[in-house]
Amino acid sequence: MSPSGSTGGSKSAPKGGVGGLLTPGRITVAVIALLTLVFIFENTRSTKIRLLIPEVTMPLWMALFATAVLGALCGGYFVGRRR
Numbered sequence: 001m002s003p004s005g006s007t008g009g010s011k012s013a014p015k016g017g018v019g020g021l022l023t024p025g026r027i028t029v030a031v032i033a034l035l036t037l038v039f040i041f042e043n044t045r046s047t048k049i050r051l052l053i054p055e056v057t058m059p060l061w062m063a064l065f066a067t068a069v070l071g072a073l074c075g076g077y078f079v080g081r082r083r
């Protein structure tokens with residue numbers, strides 16, 4: 001019997017299965033995203049924010065969330081351009 005026909009040995013996880021879905025990098029990003037959302041929604045007081053010329057009053061969570069979304073969009077754009 002040839003070595004390529006044997007059924008014994010170690011088996012690796014399929015590339016498209018759960019093993020590929022839960023990588024350490026993806027788990028780390030999910031934990032950081034969750035902590036960011038907790039931080040944003042814990043800061044609910046209103047604050048004054050100066051947008052170049054006008055000064056607006058808005059909840060701090062809304063300003064933090066908008067900043068996080070803009071940062072994620074910029075990061076996604078630059079990662080997409082690098083590929």
